[in-house]
Amino acid sequence: MPESIKPHPERAALAPLIEALTQAAGEHLLEAVAAEDMDEIALRPGGLLAVIDRLRAHGFNHLLDIGGTDHHPLTPRYEISYHLIAIPLGDNLRNPGRLMNLPRIRLRVFPQDLDPVVPSLAGIWPSANWPEREIFDLFGVRFEGHPDLRRLLNPDDFVGYPLRKDFPLRGLERRFVPGGRVGAVPPVKE
């Protein structure tokens, strides 16, 4: 790790917001840290919608990405990470100088291990639809309130969640069955 953290001009402006966010998360808050690249808040799924509400009120309108991570065998095992930026709307947006050092924030949501469920943001941002389906497909994390939670990258009849750490990299038995595929993947142990 570098000796000194580079000062980010947007950090100072975010300080009161972080305070408000920790309050919004309430008992669901796990930690709020100033990470090297951006500020981040770790929380339980229960506080997600309240925090997102507060963030949207502060102008965080662009949901950059939703990603999943499996920390197996650590617990909590699954991490759903949200990256957001605030793009100011109004005049002079064609001047790139106005869009320098935009406030960024990362939310890390840790659902419970056995039945991972996270509230869906697809109703708030249409762009959240596919990434949530992808995480459902690859990690088996369910998104409550998602309008169309199906597998995205893998075929609908695929068994297992490939990006879980206990899913093997290779060595799957596959055999061709006329009219469909059976027993493609052994069931994943919880």
Place this chain on the structure above:
Amino acid sequence: MSSLDLAAFRDNPDIGLERGDERDTLVLSMGPQHPSTHGVLRVMLRLDGETVVTAEPEIGFLHTGIEKQAENLFWQQAITVVDRADYLAPLSNSLCYVLAAEQLLGIDNIPPRARVLRVMFTELTRLASHLVWLGTHCLDLGAQSIFFYAFEMRERILSIMEFVTGARMHQSWFRIGGLAIDVPVGFLDTIDDFVARFPERLADMRAIVEKNVIIVDRLVGIGKLTQHEAIDWGLTGPPLRATGIAYDIRRARPYCDYETYDFEVPTQTAGDCYARFVVRLNEMHESWRIIKQARERFPGGPVVIDDRKIVPPPKTEIQHSMEALIHHFKLVSSGFNVPEGHVYQAVESPRGEMGMYVTSAGGNKPWRVRWRPPSFYHTQALKRLAPGNLIADVVAIIGSLDPVFGDVDR
């Protein structure tokens, strides 16, 4: 209108014809073999006559598990699979990954020569990618000759790539800590030749397409997005800039000294296919300007950092230094460890904000490499862009979003 129920569609032998109260609709599967879907996109269109009522893109045909593979390779080795995601701009992918790993390792002393070459080659990659887009997009619209102009120019760029890195397509030239090898003798003449030749060729290409009445008619007013919608659908890069938001990572959060280069961020305000078209054409000119400035700087010195724990020693040293041999052996057999942590690194790829959320658990392999693939979000926006247009316009819209399916499906 609810999204299409594919399972019901499969069971319905009546090829998707649905009797409505007022109008009948027809479900049409466009792709994955349709030429304008650039390989492997399938769009389920619900049509009323020739007008699209709903569009549901189906992806995953090119899913190769690159993220899973990257987790099972050493930090340095993973560059090879990372390159293969967005196969039209491989060096943008590896730059993003390499910068993220360097941030986790705390390396901030990349030699100036390596930084300049990184900028120069990612911009060359951007040109090559935009040229493929220009050729194929216009081909989709029915223009033939521009394709040959664009690919002739792209071939020159690929020749430079081959000359320098040894590979035309998947260069894997960037390394954590610098570059794999220095540029060969005679490189500067090649790049000078390219820099001198490009503006004229670009002007030729613009003369063919930019004011071409067929292209203008096919693109103006099609696939319009407002700024709010573009943000809600997670667009970045040229589609976002075509709505008048000059959001470019090279300016908004500079890396590799981009803040010291003099270039514009081209924008348009219409937000339609033609605006995206013009933004990309202007971007090509700006990339050329950056390459020219990088060529003018072109400092001497090494292209890798002097850290034997990350970068293997030069071959000549290995032959007579035992310590160098040990370092080389350790790096080849077990790689290096990266301190525990996670970081989000974004670069401006030809398609938009390419981000990587890299998590390290302290081992010699990345624990998780999460992409933020720009094409993924752009393809998703088809759901919003296609309805209300004709089938032929869907072709124009897909082309104007410039998705690359290695990037969407990974």
